[in-house]
Amino acid sequence: MRKFYLIFLLGVISVCGFAAHSGNTEIMDLKGKWNFSFDNKTYDDEVILPGTTDTNRKGKVNENRNETTFLSRYYKFEGKAWYSKDVVIPENWDGKVIRLFMERTRPTKVWVDDKYVGNNSYLSTPHVYDLSGFITPGKHRITVMVDNGDGIPSQIRSSSHACTESTQTNWNGIIGRIELQAWNKLHIKSVQVYPDAEKRLARVRIETSMDKGIAGEKVVMSAEAFNTKKKHSVKLLEILLEDGKSVYELDYDFGKKALLWSDAEPALYRLNVSIVGKDEKSVNFGLRNFEVDGMLFSINGNKTFLRGKHDACVFPLTGYTAMDVEEWRRYFRICKEYGINHCRFHSWCPPKACFDAADLEGIFLQPELPIWGSFKKESKELMDFLMNDGMAIQNEYSNHASFVLFALGNELSGDINVMKDFVNKFREVEKRHLYAYGSNIFLGTKGHVPGEDFLVTCRVGWAKDYSTHARASFSFADAEEGGYLNNTYPNLVMNFDSALVKSKVPVIGHETGQFQTYPNFDEMKKYTGVLAPWNFEVFKNRLEKAGMADKAKDFFRASGAWSVELYRADIEMNLRSKYMSGFQLLDLQDYPGQGSAYVGILDAFMDSKGLVKPEKWREFCSEVVPLLVTEKYTWTGRENFKAEMKVANYGYSSLKGKTLSWSLKDGGKVLSGGKLRLCDGQGLLDAGKVEMQLPDVRKACKMELTLSVNGTSYRNSYPLWVYPAEKKLEKGNVEVVRKLDGRTLGLLAKGAKVLFIPEKVDCGDVTVGGLFQTDYWNYRMFKSICDRIKKPASPGTLGILTNPEHPVFGDFPTEGHTNWQWYPVIKNSYPIIMDNMPKDYYPIVQVIDNVERNHKLGLIFEMKVGAGKLLVCMADLEVTRNTPEGFQLYASILDYMNSADFNPGRTFSVDVLKNLFFGEKAGSDMKVLENISYN
Structure with missing residues (x-):
């Protein structure tokens, strides 16, 4: 020992x-x-x-x-x-x-x-x-x-x-x-490996330090797979050095048993090159061919879909990038837990440790030049700086199997010919990856520009409508009402193919998502390094000043739960697109800058926020995803339900002979189901159609339709809300009014039950607009941009917070957060600012405001006024009653008001009520926050 x-x-x-x-x-x-x-x-x-x-x-x-x-x-x-x-x-x-x-x-x-x-x-x-x-x-x-x-x-x-x-x-x-x-004076300066997976060989380029006096020196090459269960060693190869020659190129045959590198099986070889007795050098690489396959990408001949995330170099403890392989492996393992197989580095290039980790874990990488701005010929100092940096990137990292894509930077503008010149020069020296002029150049308005191998963009050319959009969510500065998800009746049909066919190369959705959540103030204690969470402190103090500190966790959980559903919808819209090649989420993790954008389901440390389990997320973000394709989420009893069943198959195993099982459940009761046989192939596969009559329900219910690929772990499930076909609006003893006038006050004075549905035009500036999705990115930045370019700004809210057990929802099933059945109500809403109400008074349905304003916002609330009982709905129920869900909420409200449960616990004077609707709106001293892409 x-x-x-x-x-x-x-x-x-x-x-x-x-x-x-x-x-x-x-x-x-x-x-x-x-x-x-x-x-x-x-x-x-x-x-x-x-x-x-x-x-x-x-x-x-x-x-x-x-x-x-x-x-x-x-x-x-x-x-x-x-x-x-x-x-x-x-x-x-x-x-x-x-x-x-x-x-x-x-x-x-x-x-x-x-x-x-x-x-x-x-x-x-x-x-x-x-x-x-x-x-x-x-x-x-x-x-x-x-x-x-x-x-x-x-x-x-x-x-x-x-x-x-x-x-x-x-x-x-x-x-x-x-x-x-x-x-030693005679040493190996570099070894570059150019793999050919189809031929199972690699071209090896060796550069030595001397070109004279080296004749007869022996170079020995060997290679062995080192990170796989399968073992494979390649036979030794020897060459002799020659005087006057410092660069040698030769083909190294790996044989029929060669192991290939992919995101599913990232087999790596360690190539050892030795000048016997003088020097040796080891290079890790993977045998892989990453190529364009029509409108998609392929890895070693198999179609692949890039399920990506954006990386902004967020390291809150050190303030700089991790330099060790283990930390990057932790990062990529978390990515893979959530079905992510791709990472784009926004205007920066990570270090060798990151490439090493991605090689080992099987992640496709897109590094970029360190630029977000403009390419101009006259900016010679900047252009020279970037060219030198870019050439160094090609020389330093191109051996890595994970390095498959390269872009010139983020949201570039300027001279397209300068961008072309950059790509042409890089392509001359390095052909092991594909090139783009940048991510979302010209904000997508030019579409595909010849010379690019692929296109990372939010839109494929400019159009006034959504027909060129390559993601489902936008700022109000970029798209009317924020794009598809916020401004289209919820469905499981829409896709991006109308935009994608306008491109001649694969399209990757740029910065998909950006769904904001309320900050989690518990995260503050994790900042034990060089960076202080003083932004969190300011936001927390603002909420305390607004008298809602006790709601912080509820705001976080409700907005977060809703953001998960929005990310799912955006991802599935990508998967329903036949010609989409991938997406790059912004983001799986929070972004701490640009006004503090809490857009992740993970925090800045890549730790779970507790909003969704990885296995649940992978149901809609994986190599194989069963998809329900149908026109809506909300139905009425006895309605004829029609749907297509599809499977987005980008896995490496055939699904031929397997079946797609489906079942519709109401709670634990199976109402219907069946099996559909799957065919062979990759991409978006048709599994078949389903048609059935929905049951005649007496009470509104939330059902679940589940899909699963038999013999695999691939499954997915969808909520469907089914409402009674014969439901009627029973006003009973309830007086429905639209004006806060003498008649309404008289009814209250006489002890009446009053449902007040204000008309938006009468509410002046004491309300905010109705935003269905959570606010995009953050309110401050895009409000600043919208104001400058004179476009309507987003209402800036983060979804609703409510109690599903409240009797007002007795016949309107809901969670504590927004979901798809709320769409017509919220889109036709104008939540009222209740900042002057008592701190302990909260509405039944509260709209969560952003951290810049912190208004107490009411969508549905109740009170006693004099001898009467009042319920106020700040959504136009008369407009929404023509939808199943809008009608059902209206009916459920009336049922509640006609029941013994309707007994508001707080009494307020007529003056308090009037002040709520006719008082002055609180101002805001929010400072301007611009974005370089909109300058």
């Missing part, structure tokens, strides 16, 4: 000590204490690297606790900072090639002692400096100047997710590996 311990200890020392070895390359790890200065004069301070000025608590103390547009840094710094470290170069490094390697930083300049070495401006790849001519055995001082100020073009610094304060922050420092490397 003691002998084993000694061997283990010596192993640890050899890895962690002063001069570790990697193959034939010696490494001196430079992590730890560095001298630090803001002025390159006095180095009387120290920092720990890898790290940043934030993690080392350097910079100006941030005293602004009122920032709500993003998380706040405790210490702020932007500009030049100097880091220096004394090193002792060992004697055996004499004559070797010595390099300083810094895995990720901002633009740098490097000195050895007092000698200037050079500079590097890459944001997306390592900074590597050749120190061979500056350093000899003995003691030296290495100084690195890091500039997160003017060293980065202002357009990148202000908007790119590589730098912006809205996401990872514009940090200053050095993160990841920091080391000196000593190489």
Whole structure:
């Protein structure tokens, strides 16, 4: 045992000590204490690297606790900072090639002692400096100047997710590996692997450091699958180096038993290339062909659908991207739990650890240049910066199997010819992935532009209606009433094919969703790093000031539950589209910037908010999804129900011979069901049609139609509301009025039961509009944009909060949150502002307001006024009664008011009632928040 311990200890020392070895390359790890200065004069301070000025608590103390547009840094710094470290170069490094390697930083300049070495401006790849001519055995001082100020073009610094304060922050420092490397003069500079899955071979390109005096040196190649249960080793391949030649290309045959890489089975090979006795290099790669297949993508000949998420580099504890594989594996494993197989990096490129993790977990990646703005020929400094960064990305990461797509940036504008030039130059040097000019260039108004391999967009060209839309939700600045979901009668038929046929290449839906939820203030305690949740504090204080602190969790849960249903609808609309190739959600996780956009079902830490279980989410976000296609959610008894059954099949196993089972249940009672035989093939498959007469129900009910693919875990279920066919409006003793006038007040004074349905025109400015879906992104930003471009703004609300057990819903089944049966009522509503009512008085149906206004909003409420009993409905029930659900709510309200249950618990004077409708509306001091895409 003691002998084993000694061997283990010596192993640890050899890895962690002063001069570790990697193959034939010696490494001196430079992590730890560095001298630090803001002025390159006095180095009387120290920092720990890898790290940043934030993690080392350097910079100006941030005293602004009122920032709500993003998380706040405790210490702020932007500009030049100097880091220096004394090193002792060992004697055996004499004559070797010595390099300083810094895995990720901002633009740098490097000195050895007092000698200037050079500079590097890459944001997306390592900074590597050749120190061979500056350093000899003995003691030296290495100084690195890091500039997160003017060293980065202002357009990148202000908007790119590589730098912006809205996401990872514009940090200053050095993160990841920091080391000196000593190489033999003859060494392997690079190994690039170009896989051909169809032929089961890879073209290998090897570049060595010398082209003379190397004749006869032997290079040996071997490859082995290392992350799969199946084992596969490839036979050795040997070549001899030649004088005058430094680059070698050859085909490496992997044989018939070769394992292929995909999102379902991410088999990786480790290719080892060795110059015998001199150097060796290992490269991980996957045999895969990711290609365009008509209007879809394919992986190794199988059609695939990109179920993607947007990534904004959100790391709330460090303020910078994770640099270790395990943290990225955790990230991607969570993605896969929710059926996600694709990730788009909005205006930034992640580090090697991310690509490594995606390779291992089977995730398709789309990195981007660090730009959100304009491409213009005259912006030469910016264009040169981006071209250099882009070329470095191609050279550094293209071996990775997960790297399948590349785009120039986010929502670009400017000169399309400059974008074409960029893509053409990248394509010349790197053909292992597909290219787009950017994600959602020109906000989609130009549609597909020749030269792009694929199109990431919210719309395929411009149209006044929704016919070019490639997602179901928009801001009011971009689409009338916010697009399909908010402004179309709820159905399970609509899709995006009318837009998709306008493109000649695969279309990926850009930033799908953006359904806002109310913040979860319990999350604040998780911020134990460099960023403070002072935006949360401000929002929480606003709610307390509005007297509704006790409703915070209810607002969070109700808005969140509704946002899950909206995401589901948007995702299924994508899957019902025959020609859609994928979507990129914004987002699976919250986005902490741009006014604080809580649009995720996961929080900023990629932790569940408790809104939906992963297995439930995967029912509609998976490689195989059973789909119900029918015209509506709400029906009446004895109505003839018609539906098509489809399966979105993008899995890797045939469904031929399997059956799609369906059943309609009312509670635990099965009302009908059947089986449909599935055919072979991939894509959107037709399973068959179902037609039946619905039962004659006496009481409204919520039914569930379930679909499942037999012999698999694939299932899905849908709510259907069925209402009595013979239901009548029984006014009984209830007086229905439309005006708050003398007659109405007289009825109340006499002790009448009064249902008041105000006419919208009479309500003035004491109401807000009716918004069906939760507000898009966040209220502040798009309200600012709408005001500037003179378009009607979104009502800005986040759905309803109610008690399903309240007797007013005795014959109108509902959850505590919005669902599809509320559509006609909410769309014809004008919730009233009840800020001046007592703090402990809440409406029966409350509309959840956004964090900027925090109004107490009433949709349905009741009170005693004098001797009378009053119920107010701030939705035009006379308009909605022509729909089954609108009629049913009207009837249920009247039934309640005619029952003994109708006995409002609070009494208010006539003056309070009048003030509610005729008093002054509270103002708002919300500041303007713009978006670069709308400048």
